[in-house]
Amino acid sequence: MITLNHYLALGGLLFCIGLFGALAKKNAVAVLMGIELMLNAVNINLVAFNHFLEPARVTGQVFAIFVIVVAAAEVAVGLALVLNIYRRRLESNVDDLDWMKW
């Protein structure tokens, strides 16, 4: 029997994998991909909670859709940033993007 906890654990694991990717990768696009994984993990939890706790309503799914929308906007802007940075620096490694130091 698959319970809510199974889904939560799966979501947690996916989240942590995504987190690891976001923290440990050099390439900016890879960092973005890690963040996407994290968002997906969150969505799994939302939908699972919805399914197991409030099956009569769709609140969790609605929130998941909002997350997806935000993710879409984020990716569009993020990739545009990467492209722009790449054009200026011919580089898409986050390591070298330490302009926040100034």
Next chain:
Amino acid sequence: MAVIREDLQTQEIELNMGPQHPSTHGVYRALLTLDGEKVVKVENIIGYLHRGIEKLAEDRTYTQVIPYTDRLDYLAGMLNNLGYVQTVEKLMGIEVPERAEYLRIIMAELSRLASHMVMVASMALDLSGWTAWFPPFRERERILDLFEMTCGSRLTVSYMRIGGVAADIPPGFLPALEAFLNDLPQMIAEVNHLITGNEIFQARCRGVGKIDLETALAYGITGPNLRACGLPFDLRKARPYGIYDRFEFDIPTLNNGDSYDRFVIRLLEMEQSARIIRQAVAGLPEGPVMAKVPRVIKPPRGEVYHQIEGAKGILGFYLVSDGSNKPYRLHIHSPSFVNLGALPKIAAGGNIQDFVVNIASIDIVLGEVDR
């Protein structure tokens, strides 16, 4: 997405187009520098069909050179023949019989028609207008039939001789020609229906590869390509050779100098060629088709430059004779070669698809380019 804009710069890539590429019309190769889909720079790389005809001609007798001229612009063999034999005749001062002159005109104009048909067809094909490829090729077969009837060959005719033509026309020739000429307008109408009037075709050709008259002259562009820029310059009128001064015809011109005009002008010229042929048929006299010329042709020492209006532009032969039975030097000034030299100028700034249109609209024949 409308990402492909000119102000989005991505890494430039170099793209090798050809020598085996469906749209290069043979073994032409273009080295394109691309920025996204935009062509930044074009470099012509030619010579993949360089057979050394000029050198070979130095090792052949004057008559033996004629077949090589067929293989220059193999779409319009008669015109090449005409140019060469008239050059030799000019150097030797040979008078050609009237009937031969008329036959030459008929054949040359038929050749021009065939060449333009191929251009129209292949330009349609390069734009993926598959169906529009067929009517010109269908009608062209009838011209080739006429050639075959007369000289036994379809492409490489070697019909003209120094002093006349190889053979008189067979009996069925004139009716077949008449029928062909009657059907020609219908074919042109078909092409217009299928492709010329098509919105997508117009959108892709209008304003593409635009070149103004001044640049065109500086780059040595001749023939229909020049006339598409608005200059009514045609050697058949400006410096008539043979008996062209006896015929009435117009020089069609268009003003934009873009690919669309270069396409349309061919269709217009087809009509004029048909007009000339009709007049030539009407005035075709009886008589011999060959002048009295010595068995071994030995022109006097000297040099001569003769140019005719080929299908693609001014086709010139520069002949130097040392008095022997072989040409000392034969230089062939081919229109495609010079027109192609202007391609980098014409094509820069468009995108890949425009480049294909540009090549097609300039109408090159690699046999003539590389010689």
Next chain:
Amino acid sequence: MTMLIEEIQDHFPGVQIEQGVDMPVMVVPADRLLAVMEELKEKQGFNFLSGLTAVDYKDEDRIEMVYHLLAVPAAKMVRVKVNLNRQEPEVPSLTAIWPAAEVQEREVFDLMGVIFQGHPDLKRILCPDDFTGHPLRKDFQLNAGEGRE
């Protein structure tokens, strides 16, 4: 035609002019070529470079550059010749006056070995890049020892 001959002779004393079989022919020293061409283009209306080539006169130990100019739309023609040293044939490039000369000069360089000073991109055009010799020279063997055995 005589007017042209007179004017050119007035302006450029070193130029020899005669009436050929088909058109006037002028022989120009290599160093005056550009000036003569400018004159012909700007003043005499020969605004179109109809062709250029070279002839190898091996016996006379010279290479002759031959230029044909055309007046558009009057359709008058003139031939300009330049005699070059066969060992070191060098002539100024016409690309600045007629861009059309670019490919044709490359061809002459490729096939005849004439060096065009001032040409932007003088390299082989028809023969393969690793080709040796210049085929249209009279001492070049046509078959070059190969062929069908």
Next chain:
Amino acid sequence: MAVTRLRPPEPQVPDNIILSTVDYMLNFCRAHSFWPLTFGLACCAIEMMAAGGARYDIARFGYEVFRPSPRQADLMIVAGTVTKKMAPLLRRLYDQMPAPKWVIAMGSCAISGGPFVDSYNVVPGVDTIVPVDVYVPGCAPRPEALINGLLQLKKKVINPKAVLVK
């Protein structure tokens, strides 16, 4: 007259009813589905195009699928003069084609160098570069000749052991 030339003998799998039937089927299908490479060199290429036109219509035999990419082509029709500058590229195109593949030498230039045989820049016959299956003589061969060549190739492919001189 069309001549087909035998390939060098290949080691054959011992005859077996099933295998040979499958083999026959496969060859039969191959023979009816030549996809030529869109590849023209000179004058003959125009006749090759004409063969695709409405009058000759090689589509009737299923051979009209001209592929622009060598990866998808089965057949290379060498239509025209092969120059020394072109030869290496031609060889590369041939190498890029997936086996089984065939070559038709169309026209006298491709067969032997034709009228340009003694030129300094012409390869005297494409068979010095790639193996040729069928020679279609003529300068330029008529489209019918090309179709005949294709049909000869078909016979050869269906029955690889046959050598046909007709």
Next chain:
Amino acid sequence: MTSYAWLIPVLPAIAFPIIVFITRKVRFLSALVAIAAIAASFVMAVGVLQEVFLLGITMEHPVEYAVPWLQIPGLLKIEAGILIDPLTAVMLLVVTLVALLVEIYSVGYMHGDPGFSSFFSYLSLFSASMLGLVLANNYFMIFFFWELVGLCSYLLIGFYYHKPEAARAGLKAFVTNRVADFGFMLGFFFLFAMFGTFNFRELAEAIPGYQNTAFLALAAALVFIGPIGKSAQFPLHVWLPDAMEGPTPVSALIHAATMVAAGVYLLARAFVLFASLPDVMLLVAYVGGFTALFSATIAVAQRDIKRILAYSTMSQLGYMVMAMGVGSMTAGMFHLMTHAFFKALLFLGAGSVIHALEEQDIFRMGGLYKDMKVTTTTFVIAALALAGLPPLAGFWSKDEILAATFDHGFTGLYILGTLVAFLTAFYMFRLIFVAFFGKRRAGLHGHESPLTMTVPLLILAVLSVVSGFVGTPFTEHGFSTFVYYGEPHHVEPNYAVMLISVLVALAGIGLAWLFYGRPSDVPERIANRYRSLYNLLVNKYYIDEIYLWLFRRVVLGLSEAFNWHDRHVVDGIFDGVGDMTRISGRKLRLLQTGNLQTYALVIFTAVVIIALWMAAPVFGGVVQ
């Protein structure tokens, strides 16, 4: 009506984004939006006043609407709310009216300025903030709007930001106000610490019974720093004269109704607090009085028309503060109201002159009355009102202040006030005689301003005449029976005081006429005779220079001293420690990589640690 009072600031506040985002490109619409918003607010303010009047709402029993805004139960409660009492009602009316007229005026004045639309957006925001400030029901809210007002003033003063002086003036206003605001903030946080609330009403109930007056006095003094800065009282007055670098309508708004009035309004609003602390009241009174005199003397020697008016404002504000200090909130507010009208009129008139002449030096003007009849007439009316001649508005309010001062036994201050009244009359008419009458200077040709500018002038002129009547002793002390704390006190008409002030004003005018009304070299001679005094006045008592010197010398000197101390003493002692610090710093610097991922890593490490800590009880035995 009162329940919709919150709309009054909201309308112009909405106008701000509309102009910025939508109508910016269309000047006409921008102005229309701004004016429509403030006009609507004005109408509502009238409604509010009427309702307050009819319902008999008093200061002790105001109407309050509030919603919780920020709440930590048992720790903090901040409300967003409005408080409506007579004081609010009057202020709303004054602010909306003046702002409305100024905006109408600006249509003409700013015509052709590239920043036309943004100017109106700022004006809207400015009015909105001031209105919010007026309506606020607690210190926190008032501070919030207080800061907004400061921000807008910064924007508007620095409106011509491409002019270095304007930019600097904006900065100066901002910085000076920050100093004051800091004190104010400290003050009300003290109050919060003592009473646990920001709410005025609750504070008003709590304060009178509070025992620790010393602490309360400290808080009150700190709160007073706010008005000192905002109402430009000595010594934080330096920003106000410079603030005239902004467009003139802004000066009018700042000087009349919004910015500087905020300080006085705060005093009135917090009057309960001050009233219970006589010592602080005394401080307030003397600061006000001193400022009044101090700036009046400066005004006497200025040449720039706007500067004269600016110092006059300071002086009048001193009056008001003084009135508050002597315990007559009513008088102060009354003067605030009348002053708003005639000072706005003066500034707008000056703006009209500047608009026509592109010149601000009065000694380069002259004879303007011939060209600018309307402007001159209205300007003279305003000046008369300011000088305090009956029956104009200024007379009644000033008289009320002087009477209150006298009545409450501050004789010294009364004399001072009278002196200021004399000076006021003198410098105003010096300005009028020189600029509007006198000889026409060559090259300057005035022309009357367009209708959008003159109509507000006329309206304000009427108001300058009649607005005093609401509070005369002969009209039942209308104002003081309306706005008051505790008992409405009826100051008996003190005819002696009235007479004296009228005489003094006449004397001032007369002296001005003697000196400047006719060709005379007296001023010059006096200036030469008392060169040092004159220089002192011209240079505004060198206050700016003193500040500069203070900063340079004292602060830098102190820094120098600290530096020495640091290098020789601290370093000497803690060299070892320093080395240690440096080494650890070098290590720690690695944390500051500028790399986002590293930061994220640190953040998530912290999250993990927090999670561990929070999860500890859950896991019970695992951790412990």
Next chain:
Amino acid sequence: MENIFTGIAAYLEGLLAGAPPWAQTISMGLLYLVGVLAFIFLNALYLIYLERKISAYMQQRIGPNRLGPHGLLQSVADAVKLLGKEDIIPRGADKWVFIIAPVIIFIPAVMVYAIIPFGKGMIPVDLNIGVFYFLAVASTTTIAILMGGWGANNKYALLGSMRSVAQMVSYEIPLTFSILGVIMLAGSLQTSRIVAAQENVWFILLQPVAFLIYFIAATAEVNRGPFDLVEGEQEIIAGPYTEYTGMRYALFYLSEYANLVSVSALAVTLFLGGWHGPWLPSWLWFLIKVYIMIFIFMWVRWTFPRIRIDHLLGFNWKVLLPLSLANILVTGVGIKIYQLLTLGRW
């Protein structure tokens, strides 16, 4: 006739009656899959033949006529030949991406058939999000094309796949919006209900603009007709497929025709009344309509020259998208007016 397929399905289900329910589900699913696959393969083979024949007749030719009666076996020969070709993986290619791309592209091509109502009661899976499922699954095709173009490590292939992404992602939007009008009319995403709603009036009559937009966008989505820029052979050889040989290439080809059939089937479902029709069995009606649609696709392809990439994108963003949005608006207003007229309320 009508029940021939449903009858077969029922019979097979009967055979499985004894098996456990999960086994039944899986078996029936597999059966449907086999049916759909057979349908796709047959269609692809014969559509290729049809395409060659139709183009030939349009071009005054005869087309394949040697192998089999009227050349009917031509495509079979081609397919068998492709099976027997050498499998080349270019050096420098991203091997696994290159290998897997043709498989990936085939998966969505098959999956979309799940919601096609082939006839009365002949819908493999009647999903309640039917049309949306179609769009979602079809959108993944781009990834496969990108993989193919990338994996080959060839500039033409990369250019082609870039073009395909730009084109397909753009045209998905008007495609979706054009379908929205139908969904609003039918009030459901379920394909069976959409078909049911067209019992009396085909939606093409109510939504002619939407049909046009759908047709154009679908042409672009399946890379056909004037929109075949992805593999524009005159410009970029064969686009993403340039380096593919033999069977892998065949898979691309196959999925291309599978997509052609599925978009035609969806067009029939959404606009042409699905399987509704008199006299003939419903599935036959459906097939007839699908083939009419396919014929129109082919007609267009062999008539128009190829459009240019910037015109293509400009046309999408400047014409189709606003038009489809306007269509939705008009549809919404129309529905409301209809409700007002018939029900007397908004």
Next chain:
Amino acid sequence: MPDTTALFFWLLAAIVIASALAVVLLKNIVHSALFLVLTFAGVAGLYILLSAEFLAAVQILVYAGAIAVLIVFAIMLTRRGDIRASNLFNVNYLAAAVVSLVLFVIAALATGRMTWMTTTGPGPGSNVGAIAEAFLGPYAVPFEVAAILLLVGMVGAILLARGGKQDQ
């Protein structure tokens, strides 16, 4: 069919986790991106198990169909150097691994100890309808805000991608 649900769950979970690990661990960023698509597809499968079919379709459409394509597209545009080593770890990867792992352990332990008041009941008849009603009813404002966010994001992305005028 509880057993098949479990089967599918474990299958999908394995796919999701394995491909997510591949996303993070592979050295070729194109491969990472492609596995990302697989992860998205697996998550969509999980949604179906959770009877959120509409969401599954949205997931496929938006993530696999658009976001992933965009990512792959961007990678191809910014291609440079050796693609086989395009997706390396930075210096912090050990610390990041530890943090992620510990976070997972904590989360897993915490959720493991929770007991949920799960209710099993019939879901809303139509997923789509329910979601549509939710969006147009209680969540209308967030819905609009999300739409504006998308619009702003799109405009921003276009502006960014075009680069400023001073780039020229």
